[in-house]
Amino acid sequence: MMSTSTSWADSAGADNPAPAAASSGNDRASGSSSSSAPRPTRSSYVPPHLRNRPPSSAPASADAPSARPGPGGPTSGSRWGRPSRDFGRGGGRGSGGGWNNRIGGWDRGRDREVNPFEIEDDPELAVSGEQENAGINFDAYEDIPVETSGENVPPPVNTFAEIDLGAALNENIRRCKYVKPTPIQRHAIPISLAGRDLMACAQTGSGKTAAFCFPIISGIMKGQVSQRQRGARTVYPLALILSPTRELSCQIHEESRKFAYQTGVRVVVAYGGAPIHHQMRELERGVDILVATPGRLVDLFERAKVSLQMIKYLALDEADRMLDMGFEPQIRKIVEQMDMPPRGVRQTVLFSATFPKEIQRLASDFLANYIFLAVGRVGSSTDLIVQRVEFVHDSDKRSHLMDLLHAQKANGANGKQALTLVFVETKKGADSLEYWLCSNGFPATTIHGDRSQQEREHALRSFKSGIAPILVATDVAARGLDIPHVAHVVNFDIPNDIDDYVHRIGRTGRAGKTGLATAFFNESNSSLARSLADLMKESNQEVPAWLARYAARSSYGGKNRRSGGGRFGGRDFRRDASISRGGSGANGYGDSRGYNIGAYGGGHGPAMTSAWD
DNA sequence: AAAAAAT
CATH class of the missing domain: 3.40.50.300 (P-loop containing nucleotide triphosphate hydrolases)
Known part of the structure; x- marks a missing residue:
């Protein structure tokens, strides 16, 4: 491998031979080819129907993220480092008074119970994002609405x-x-x-x-x-x-x-x-x-x-x-x-x-x-995520994405490739974009509902481990998945629902870390302009003037309006129901006295009132 | 219109 400043992106152009990581641009190559001879990565593309192979047993290479110093300071370092194991295998399972100790429950199973904490210590086996709380800035909690x-x-x-x-x-x-x-x-x-x-x-x-x-x-x-x-x-x-x-x-x-x-x-x-x-x-x-x-x-x-x-x-x-x-x-x-x-x-x-x-x-x-x-969220909602919206015609999206991916390396991830999650609208679009990225030397993989479960899980593993630091995904990956170190979420296709946008960008900027989210906007997304602009305003993002013009032009109806107003989740529909309909929900509702708005103020201005008819 | 979720 060349110097650490030579990231995979350097080789995406024609000038340099592909370093190891670049040749592992798809699932099949994930382990075995990491030391293969430099050659144009174009030839390493494997069509989807041939990719369904078990992950290589190759040991974690120098590309493994454990070498990554972690830009976020000591907390991020602990994520990748092997956590110190200060507990023994047979750690106490004390049963205090009043506690049913469940002896006779699944005793036999318990004898064989695998220690999930030990499994996680093995980076090859680690699946979920560990220590979700460990890197959180708890001081920020005082202001949580x-x-x-x-x-x-x-x-x-x-x-x-x-x-x-x-x-x-x-x-x-x-x-x-x-x-x-x-x-x-x-x-x-x-x-x-x-x-x-x-x-x-x-x-x-x-x-x-x-x-x-x-x-x-x-x-x-x-x-x-x-x-x-x-x-x-x-x-x-x-x-x-x-x-x-x-x-x-x-x-x-x-x-x-x-x-x-x-x-x-x-x-x-x-x-x-x-x-x-x-x-x-x-x-x-x-x-x-x-x-x-x-x-x-x-x-x-x-x-x-x-x-x-x-x-x-x-x-x-x-x-x-x-x-x-x-x-x-x-x-x-x-x-x-x-x-x-x-x-x-x-x-x-x-x-x-x-x-x-x-x-x-x-x-x-x-x-x-x-x-x-x-x-609300640590660090007051999505403030941790820098949201950008760029006007990109459909025909320019790929080259624009390439520009972003090249720029990403300049962002300096300490010699390690930061993870980029690219959302597209369709499964076909996901396959096609992945093919194109791989063909151009970008180590990408893809996850969507047309892939086998094995392929899906392998893609996710390759992404998390950094073997394929670009993941092209449909909305199957939009919600809930905790993938540490996603530095950049690209909405290559903007979703039709603003809530989906919220979930997608939420794959980055997690656990107190900052993240970047870029959306490619064009005329076909104009119905989302208003809610997108409002959401960005709510999270203290700069709204481009051209987007504000789209927003002003578009009506604010349908399902694209913010469900909750404000910068987080939502608010109890029963409150609105009791105001506008004078009635309760189906099974009793709280009166407003239990309502505690905390530090949450001014979240929705007069403009939002119409969203609550 | 699309994605997801059973075989």
């Missing part, structure tokens, strides 16, 4: 110690190096522990998964151990966590396994595109918490493999996505037409970063006397 509404909202806590989560869970919190609860955790955990239903708006990366997992795990530990038959045909999970993509379900599973380690609470994941029989065997070994995508869950239910009769906790991650047009019938079937206990009997929590009013109305069907909670 919080909005709650509903009856008798339990007060927030300031420390994990204030909550009786149980010794085993506390130990895992320590292992995760979570020092203090994040804002969403401070508010949502007491609400959940009080048994209340919850609709929560909080940006991903702010500790959302833990916020809904801790109370579930704790509740199961405290609860009665029902005698369940290992190996029985039908299994009866106590908790169900649904998410809209397979990769997100995987990520939630990985994370919740850490939280549940040695608690005796078993977490199993089930999603499509992977062999169902393996998942069924895992279920037969016992399951307390089932993490699933909707389709596979329905399949397992129809095979009488899973019953929801014992469900005490239901969590929907990315809940607004789960309840939008495409998903809603499936979710309704699972929640209302299978054998799950009704709302009010089970406990239901919904989480997302965005919550359009009309979706809130739908969601209230699944909730009983719920609390609405909106928590």
Whole structure:
């Protein structure tokens, strides 16, 4: 390899021979070709149908991100470095008084329980973004805007110690190096522990998964151990966590396994595109918490493999996505037409970063006397993300992207390529752009719904590890995925929904780090101009004059208006319903007195009022 | 119109 200042992008032109990384511009090349002779990368492109090969077993090369000093100071360094393991394999699983120690639960399984913290130490096996909280600037929490509404909202806590989560869970919190609860955790955990239903708006990366997992795990530990038959045909999970993509379900599973380690609470994941029989065997070994995508869950239910009769906790991650047009019938079937206990009997929590009013109305069907909670983000929302919008005709997008990718290296990522996530509108467009990037010497890969699950997971791994530092993605990657070190999100095609834009750019600037988001705007996006300009204003971004003109020209209707006003999630639709309709939602609503607007002021000016008709 | 989610 040449000097560290010679990044892969240097070789994208014709002048230099391709350095190692450049020749690994696609999945197949991910490991084996990293030391291949320099040659034009054009020839290294492998068409999609030939890419479905198992990842190479080549050891982590010098390209592995562990060598990366990390521009963000000591906190970012700890992400890549091997975390010091200050706990032993058999770490205490103390069971305090009043705690059901669940002996006799899944004992046999526990003997074999893999230590998820050790797995994560292996960079080859590490899948999820670890130590989500470790790099967060907790000082910024003091200014976080919080909005709650509903009856008798339990007060927030300031420390994990204030909550009786149980010794085993506390130990895992320590292992995760979570020092203090994040804002969403401070508010949502007491609400959940009080048994209340919850609709929560909080940006991903702010500790959302833990916020809904801790109370579930704790509740199961405290609860009665029902005698369940290992190996029985039908299994009866106590908790169900649904998410809209397979990769997100995987990520939630990985994370919740850490939280549940040695608690005796078993977490199993089930999603499509992977062999169902393996998942069924895992279920037969016992399951307390089932993490699933909707389709596979329905399949397992129809095979009488899973019953929801014992469900005490239901969590929907990315809940607004789960309840939008495409998903809603499936979710309704699972929640209302299978054998799950009704709302009010089970406990239901919904989480997302965005919550359009009309979706809130739908969601209230699944909730009983719920609390609405909106928590802003560390570093006041998306201020951490520098948003740029550039006017680019469709025909110029590729060359413009190339310019950005070249410029990226000048941004100086300490000799390591920063990760760039490029969103496009269609699966075909994703394949085609990836092909073009690879053909031009850019090490790219792609993830979308037309690829096999193996290919999808491999693409994600290649991206995370830096083997393919450019990922071309459809909206399958827009939500929830925690990919550390995404420096740049490019909206090559601008999404049609402003909420999708919010989720997409949220893949960068995570955990207190800064990020850059660039969108390619042209006439075909004019319907989004107004909401885009408003969003940028709300997050203190400079709005180009030409975009402001588009915004002024366009009407502000349809689904493109901001769902919440303000800079985060949204606000309780029941407040508006009670004003304009003088009535409550379907199942009781809080009066305005529970409403606490915190530091959240002036978020929506007079112009926003019309969005709340 | 598109993406996602079961086989």
